[in-house]
Amino acid sequence: MTKTVSKGTIIHNGSMDCTGLLLVKSGQLRAYILSDEGREITIYRLFDRDMCLFSASCMMRSIQFDVTIEAEKDTEFWIIPSEIYQNIMSESAPVANYTNELMATRFSDVMWLIEQIMWKSLDKRVAAFLLEEASIEGTDKLKITHEYIANHLGSHREVITRMLRYFQNEGMVKLSRGVIEITATEKLEELSDQ
Secondary structure, X not given: OXXXXXXXXXXXXXXOOOOOEEEEEEOOEEEEEEOOOOXXXXXXXXOOOOEEOHHHHHHOOOOOOOOEEEXXXXXXXXXXXXXXHHHHHHHOHHXXXXXXXXXXXXXXXXXHHHHHHHHOOHHHHHHHHHHHHHHHHXXXXXXXXXXXXXXXXXXXXXXXXHHHHHHHHOOOEEEEOXXXXXXXXXXXXXXXXX
16 A cells, blocks of 8 residues: 655654555655653664565564654655565565564664764764765755754753854854754764764
8 A cells, every 4th residue: 555644744653553564665754762751763764665664573583662754854665564474474474584683673773763862962963964965955955953863862852052153163063043954974974083
């Protein structure tokens, strides 16, 4: 089944029924978890032709955390019902192997994220996020809010605002309402690599 949703739509919420596997045709999705206090942190993003297994977590009994999937852009995707995918997996070793590889990749993404949070300072994480966002959007003028960055990085808006002001004072970015313009890519790269 093909479905089209607009930016901001919650496609799967961990507390909902099993949505099924999502295969992105076009657009961009974000998978994130919520803390008890309501703070978000992005665990990975999905682009064209990416598949999300966590939206069919009912198929994986050992998954013990709730993942929310949200459209970051207007997105068209296919939903593969979990029972159909499970049947295909049980009959096809290549599909089972692909699923295991995909699960391992997602696990690696989550482990990388934990490593970043535990061992990398916030200024380095914000610099890396801005560079990644510029790469995804294909522009140095990012139409994003401080809240948006905070949600991705599991921080507070006020903390991100202070960090971005510091970046501006250092000549790395220029801030205006709803826009962050990267003015010194090399400086951000240097900071994110330290």
